[in-house]
C-alpha cells in the first residue's frame with residue numbers, strides 16, 4: 001500500500017530564500033544583503049511591532065477564532081462589510097483554502113504558467129487539475145489565452161496583478177474581457193500582494209470590480225507593504241457565502257493572537273505604508289538602471305522586486321557567485337527562467353552592494 005496518494009508523491013516542496021545566518025556561516029561573509037524574498041527593506045511597521053509586544057502577554061489564551069477586531073478594521077479600511085472579509089496564515093493559506101474549499105475532483109484550476117508557484121502547489125497538493133496559459137512576450141499574463149482555456153470545469157482562476165516573479169501588471173481594460181467571459185460559478189482570484197507598489201496608469205484594484213463581478217475574490221497580504229512576513233498574515237475580500245464556506249474549511253485558530261493585534265495596528269500605520277511605498281518607487285528605477293548597466297535585461301516591475309535576465313549566465317551559478325559576495329537574490333530556474341534572478345528592491349546601500357557584487361562577478 002502506498003504511503004501517500006500519487007499527487008502527493010509527485011509534489012516538489014516550495015524552495016524558500018536562503019536565510020541570512022546560513023549564508024554567513026557557509027560563505028564566511030557578514031553584512032549580508034538579503035534581496036531574495038520580496039520583503040520590506042524598511043522593516044516591520046513600528047506600530048505593529050508595539051502592538052505585537054503587548055499582545056504577547058495574552059498568549060496563554062487561544063486567539064479570537066473569528067478575528068473580530070481585525071476583520072472589522074479591514075472592513076472599515078476597505079469600505080466593505082466584515083462578512084466579506086476573511087483572514088489567513090499568510091495569503092498563501094488563503095490560496096490553498098480557495099482550492100480546498102471550492103474545487104471538486106473533476107474541476108480545474110486555471111492560471112498563467114511561470115506565475116506565482118503557490119497556485120500550482122495548491123492545486124497539486126489537492127490532486128486537482130491545473131491548467132496553465134503560456135505567458136505572452138515571455139513575461140506577461142496572456143488574458144486572451146487564459147480566456148480561451150476557460151471551460152465549465154474551471155472553478156478557480158488565480159491571477160497575480162502585479163505578478164510574481166515577473167513584476168508585470170495590467171490595467172483594468174485588459175482584465176474586463178476575461179471577467180466578462182468567466183462563468184458566474186467560476187471564482188476569479190485577483191492576488192494583489194504587491195498592490196501598494198503599483199504606479200501604472202489605468203491600474204484598478206479588484207475591490208471596485210466586485211460590484212459588477214460578484215465572482216471576484218481579492219487576496220492581499222501584510223507581508224509586503226506592512227513588513228510583517230514573519231508573522232504570517234493575509235486577507236481576502238469575497239461574497240459573504242464564499243467567506244462562509246472558507247470559514248468551514250479553515251483551521252479554527254488559523255491566525256494567531258499576536259498577528260491579529262499587529263494587523264490591526266499596521267492598518268493605522270499610514271506613515272510606514274507611505275515610507276515603504278516611497279522607498280520602492282524611488283529605488284526600483286535605481287536598481288533597474290543599475291542592472292541594465294551591467295548588461296541585464298530588466299523586466300519593468302510594478303512590485304517591490306525586479307526580474308533581471310542575464311543571458312548566457314546560468315541562474316544557479318550567478319546566484320552562488322553573489323552569495324560569496326554577501327548578496328542573496330533568488331534564481332528563477334524553477335520558474336522556467338533559466339538565466340534570470342529576482343531581486344528585491346532594498347535600501348540604497350543594499351541595492352548598491354548588489355550592483356557592485358554583480359559588476360565584480362560579471363567582470364564588468
Ligand SMILES: Cc1ncc(COP(=O)(O)O)c(C=O)c1O
Pocket residue numbers: 037038089090091092093116160162163164191193220221222223229232233234
Ligand atoms: C503574488 C503573491 N501572492 C501571495 C504571496 C504570499 O504572501 P503571504 O503568504 O506572505 O501573505 C506572495 C508572496 O511572495 C506573492 O508573491
